[in-house]
Amino acid sequence: MSVFITSLVIWLLLTNFSYSELLAGVIVSIFVALIFRKYHAIRFDWKFLVRFAYYTVVYLPVFIVEMVKANLDVAARVLNPKLPLNPGFVQVKTQLKGDAAKLFLANSITLTPGTLSMDAKGEKLFIHWIDVKTIEDKEKYISKRFERILKGVFE
Amino acid sequence: MIVLFFTLIGIGVILAFIRVIIGPTSPDRVAALDTMNVMLTGLIVVLAYVFNRSIYLDIALVYALLSFLETIVISRYLEGRK
Amino acid sequence: MSANVVIGDILLAIGAFFYFLGGLGILRMPDVYNRLQAGTKATTLGTFSTVLGVGIAKPEFLLKTLIIIAFVALTNPVGSSVLARASYLSGIKPCDCTKVDEYKGGGEE
CATH class of the missing domain: 3.30.70 (Alpha-Beta Plaits)
Structure with missing residues (x-):
């Protein structure tokens, strides 16, 4: 979950804001979070x-x-x-x-x-x-x- | 003014490149190449400023990413080789 | 010329000078570890200064330049550490002026 939030924030920083960009960012972040789920490298509250x-x-x-x-x-x-x-x-x-x-x-x-x-x-x-x-x-x-x-x- | 920046960065890149060519061992070459890559990242950002194109900043980011990966991969290779 | 362009140009000049010093250090130092020291420090501050100068001179670039600065500040020291360790473990001798060596044998007890 934290991986998802981190990658989504980075995506939003790198692209100009629009709804299609936001949707693509959500999809990519879900994929990244699924791939890196077993490492749990980033943990924060x-x-x-x-x-x-x-x-x-x-x-x-x-x-x-x-x-x-x-x-x-x-x-x-x-x-x-x-x-x-x-x-x-x-x-x-x-x-x-x-x-x-x-x-x-x-x-x-x-x-x-x-x-x-x-x-x-x-x-x-x-x-x-x-x-x-x-x-x-x-x-x-x-x-x-x-x-x-x-x-x-x-x- | 801009010409001065390009001259200084260019001399730095050339000095590092001389070390890439003459470096006696391969870690020397990789160290010089790493330094040169960071310099070129800065140079691309200056180019973005000169040409006023923000797409160059993305290029600089991707270049920095790839040069970091290159350094890590070559280092792992050298470490395993003994 | 407005004030932010002047500040940006000054930062750019400082950064370019440190890039030059990094290249000179890479060329002059006697062995690979000292070369990494000079190269990494000088180019990291050079990148900070140059990229921040561009970001200040053009405020619409500021966000992306800050991302580039954070990225370089995180990755450049890691890269040089890995390279120094790799060159030690692959048997590159440090130069003759080296005084102490507590890392002999890769740090194994």
């Missing part, structure tokens, strides 16, 4: 939507500021003739449980300064870090800021 809208307002500014910082960092590294690199692979622990929460955390890590998430196994995330500062207490540099906010959204 109204309370989740309200929390999601609230935390989007909190999360988005943090995310955009981090992304601009990341890009200035990359720009400084690329334009420097000596290419200052100090890369390494590290692992960090996360307390987030759900798959969707981990997906958002990994995406945020990828888009923040100097880190690229590679793999997730259980509660560990593996990360390629372009400038390894320390091998203890890595969570402070990498994932702390986002983890707090995402915990509020998904749990």
